[in-house]
Amino acid sequence: MIVLMLYLFFWSWLPSAHSLIFQYHDSVEIEKYLKGISSTYPSITHLHSIGQSVEGRELWVLILGQHPREHRRGIPEFKYVGNMHGNEVVGRVLLLQLIDYLTSRYLTDPLVTRLLNSSRVHILPSMNPDGFESSKPDCMNTVGRYNKKGVDLNRNFPDAFDVNNNQERQKEVKAIMNWLNTETFVLSANLHGGAVVASYPYDNRGSGVQEGSSVTPDNDVFIHLAKTYSFNHTDMYKGNSCPGSNFPNGITNGFQWYSLSGGMQDYNYVWAHCFEITLEISCCKYPQESELPALWEANKPALLAYMKQVHLGVKGVVMDSNGNLVQNAIIEVAGRTNLNPFKTDLNGEYYKLLMPGTYTFTVIYPGHKSTTETISVPYGPDTFSAVTQNFLLQKLDFSALITQLPMATTTSVKKNPENNSASLLANAVTALTALIIQRQLLS
Template structure:
């Protein structure tokens, strides 16, 4: 299939079934192998592949300093607009690479992963209805956005669905920095936390994360780049949302959600984007929905370059995994750590920050840095860290078990009971203080 015929295929703005979508993704990957890579992260209950298309200058492998970004659509099978828009986004990015400066810089400076349908079984069983739930759940009748491990509740006895386990495994293979999950039924950008155990995170009816300022900025970036979302009252039967954004818990408590899981355990800041009043609108409305969301989808992708990034190296200059990288004043439930390449990414708004890096056998380093606005330059501030060996013996910073190995729900005994954030924080601070005393 030629490139031109691929683009004509999507110009119809229709709902494509799983076989048509799979064929399109395979054709675009075959036609543009230099900037795309197609792979399946697993299968649905009925055996449909969960296809992810990766786009970028080096789509087959991670490169140091190039952040990983992802969009996920169709988690609820009957919320079909996200699936359509992500296919349109693939078309837009691939057809304009090297000719459109914005698209070219986006794909050259980041590695973009797109999962158009997380729930293909639900989509295939959906009815073309605006607000009903037929097709929302997976084949086992489970709401996938209530099936992830939850930081605020013990869910060790809950079975993880195949689609959820596939995403959890996926998050262990890529160090995602920023993400969004596309839904329908409202027009608003929702940000963590989605849940609360009524601890210190609960403030004025909102469940506030340590990176709340960044999340609010990300949500407003999408809402104000959208043609209508920022007005806050796009749907006649929906509540008004100031600036077109909402704290997830303030809207309604949601246990087992994917965006909290991404943030707490995968170090990936994720929003839930509600992008259409109607979950499965008539096809005639799809071009308008694409036009309203296209600039917001692009602007949000560019936010992957907020903050600071770098490599942490030991005293021999070798990159190290699992060094703890903390930002003063941000006590994350699970401390951010370097990945297998020794890299760290922290999304931060412009300003001055104190960064503390701890690693076994090395002195704790504390640096104060000034962070500029990275998205304009398509790069976060690069701040590499060279650690110094310590003469004193020290043990590794032991993180809570549920931070290092989240519950996959395959067997009830696979994971320890999850602890509330206040306990996580206390444990982490205690262990870091012990490390400081020994170093």
């Protein structure tokens, strides 16, 4: 460990051979830069591709953290995704600058060090490299927005509220969906351009619309996340950075702004239990390179502050009566009935973002008594850790009856991301049935 610290400290004081100038880098240049960073900082970075674009360009993801090559229990997974629309290019630039900032300051900057020691950060600079390669410098044109097949990737994800959204999934979208199946992401943001505002789910009309907003059961958390970015940005919180714009506090509910089906942030939340918001970070989609340094300075504190929010709420593991970690145990929080119930992952872990307060948790697992705990939740970002609450379940005498229920299957919704709203309803019904029966047996 001492050798590692000396190594990183030494590198932090050297002029970086991979330092970035503020310009637009093509796919070849980005790949070269990321490989250079990965070789320079092998102990805190891991570079891998999550798939390819239509034209065969790699979708490179750089992971940063103390243990970049593998998940460690209790360390939440965070991600930033840029350049989903190929002609919205500022996010692509800022995420490269963020990589440079994090790697060069690890062990010398307290905030950066605590961020990378307490979370595992995944950065995908460009989700649509084909679109970028065909785009042209212009504020509002659409050249390069779509992928090589002319598809808007932010309309191409399965939609829980639109049973007719059964279009062919594009290669780039499939790569993201597979990625979400391999990592248990807790918090995310995707970076766009053409406005300056933080938008949060739902984008489509969900189960309830309140005052023009399509709200999730975690609406308070999403508003907090959006405001965290907005108020740490130099201008976004003002709400009027772009001509004609008026976003109170610099945030908006996606549906209230304009409705869309097949969006990525809704998919993340419903199917992957990952809280994602959309960050519109520049009035001009493809601004002049001379504007990039100021855009970086405006967004840098917000990018860092948002990353800390991965520590909101509660985390822990669920164990069966033998002390074994269990997958697909349902985690209910009273008053927050999610369309697709939150569950423990492959590692038996769960993460639930919550604002400070007192919450009632109920854990349900086939063959075991449901367990209920009241948990007091502090503001985790202050200590770079959510509060930990583990659950040890007791075996139910009537396990044979419970395990005959449809919900007893160990198949996770995430395993079948093409499920539509009908399957989500079935999932919720079986979970509710199990809960009712278990409580009747215990009464």
